[in-house]
Amino acid sequence: MTHDTTDDTTPDTTRTAKPAASAAAPPTDPRGGLFKAVELTGLTLAALRPEQYDTVTPCPDYTVRDMANHVVSVLRRVAVLGAGGSFMSVPHFAEDVADGDWAKAWAEATREFDAVWRDPAVLGRQIGLPWGPVPGAVASVIYTNEFVLHAWDLAKASGQSPEWDPEMLAAPLASMHRAVPAEPRGGQVPFGPVVEVHENAPDIDRLVGWYGRRP
Numbered sequence: 001m002t003h004d005t006t007d008d009t010t011p012d013t014t015r016t017a018k019p020a021a022s023a024a025a026p027p028t029d030p031r032g033g034l035f036k037a038v039e040l041t042g043l044t045l046a047a048l049r050p051e052q053y054d055t056v057t058p059c060p061d062y063t064v065r066d067m068a069n070h071v072v073s074v075l076r077r078v079a080v081l082g083a084g085g086s087f088m089s090v091p092h093f094a095e096d097v098a099d100g101d102w103a104k105a106w107a108e109a110t111r112e113f114d115a116v117w118r119d120p121a122v123l124g125r126q127i128g129l130p131w132g133p134v135p136g137a138v139a140s141v142i143y144t145n146e147f148v149l150h151a152w153d154l155a156k157a158s159g160q161s162p163e164w165d166p167e168m169l170a171a172p173l174a175s176m177h178r179a180v181p182a183e184p185r186g187g188q189v190p191f192g193p194v195v196e197v198h199e200n201a202p203d204i205d206r207l208v209g210w211y212g213r214r215p
Contacts, residue, residue: 040151042110173203
């Protein structure tokens with residue numbers, strides 16, 4: 001499976017896919033799902049054990065250590081973006097965070113994130129993503145999806161079984177077909193082929209399967 005993340009920028013910056021969901025803002029305030037995704041990711045980081053740090057996640061280029069460093073960086077970046085800062089001002093990995101300190105770094109980044117994203121004004125603010133600006137309401141859904149997928153990656157690699165709140169999954173599920181169509185995949189669309197799941201599969205399985213992960 002291709003390594004994939006909506007926030008990803010590799011050194012050549014060619015692997016970030018433009019979500020079609022940026023075409024229109026969600027009809028309601030989607031931040032509830034974002035806040036829950038941030039909380040769940042923090043809980044998942046806190047449960048990681050040292051013997052798991054070198055385990056490869058469902059994103060094969062990323063170990064648990066790599067993914068933990070990445071999601072901390074993503075949360076920092078979302079706080080910066082919401083305040084009008086530059087996407088590229090935050091590195092792809094939080095290399096300043098020592099092994100096992102991810103939950104502490106997450107809590108610190110969450111305070112910065114909350115200071116920006118708890119303000120409803122952020123919903124109408126233009127958020128500068130690599131493919132162009134999107135309203136805060138759209139960015140909220142994009143990053144809810146980001147945190148859910150990577151919380152799942154970390155949970156899968158570390159044997160955790162989180163509870164996936166329906167509110168957290170609702171907006172990503174509603175937008176996934178527009179955000180990343182089934183074809184094409186690979187190259188500049190950094191997602192593996194859709195993994196088919198049973199029609200009665202849990203919502204989290206439907207979501208991760210769409211993004212090329214095998215539940």
